[in-house]
Amino acid sequence: MHAHPAAAKPCATCGDLTGRGYPSCPDCARAVDRPWESAWAALPDPDPEQVADAPSGDYPWTCVDWALRQLRCAGCGGELAAGAPDCVGCAAADAARWELATATAHERALRTAVAALRAPTWHRRAVASTWRLLLPFVVAGSVPSRAALCEVRTQVVAGRYEELATLDTLPLELPLLPWRRSVV
Template identity: 80%
Template structure:
């Protein structure tokens, strides 16, 4: 677990923790998408098709992700790499996106959360709900470990989403489930 607790702040637009309303709340979107917008603004010629079609490594990961968001899939008409869950074009674009590894652990978890929430039908509900719970803390600078993500997902599967949603500090301090308690 984190040595230093990370507190999330409320969104001025929706009132929930910033990021929890992503991608439907404009205030949450503005905060969450900041790294993508910053990278995109630094491109001298921001052409989504050219960026998305370029060989892996020609553009920063955030620019490739942002380019995919700007493009529509020819197969399903949805956001490229986040459209219909059975769309081959979207699946191919999503797989290509992961060829570029973000440079920091924080960027990796931020990207994983955003991708899960932009295409929630591609994942089990518990996975999308887990990232919805964790995203406000990632926006605040936290980097949840794999074990923290798994523990939150276990709690979500056990029906504790609402209880976890009321916690404003990471790590999410909730009593362990009966089957997860040590008997030693």
């Protein structure tokens, strides 16, 4: 899809690892959104409404996601598929987005992280925080395993977000939580 940096690096604008400031930091947003922007730019005549309303499979998932970002929901006025958590229109648009599969596990991780961070009120705080912690590594080409996602989320729930945010490599290695240590 795109060339990835060799490792997660600090963002020149926000100072955190690139991607962690998504979507509010402009440089993090540019780094994360690169696949969507390039796919959208490759369309001959991009029209967000046409792309969002097209039958599933007519456009790549990146273009459908990007079209949704550019449209406002008639029901709640928010970004379509990321507006108010109780908005039926946004929920329908979000569900339709996932009808299109990604080609790789990396694309799926990137898409899932972005969806969670663009609509954080739709997810438990621990889920959004987990993706915020892991997004810099996904931007650098890593794909966290399901076990790694679960472990990071467990650490976040245990109140270790700030501690995890200081780590700059995957896997995020911390001592086990006291209740998860095996007793011999």
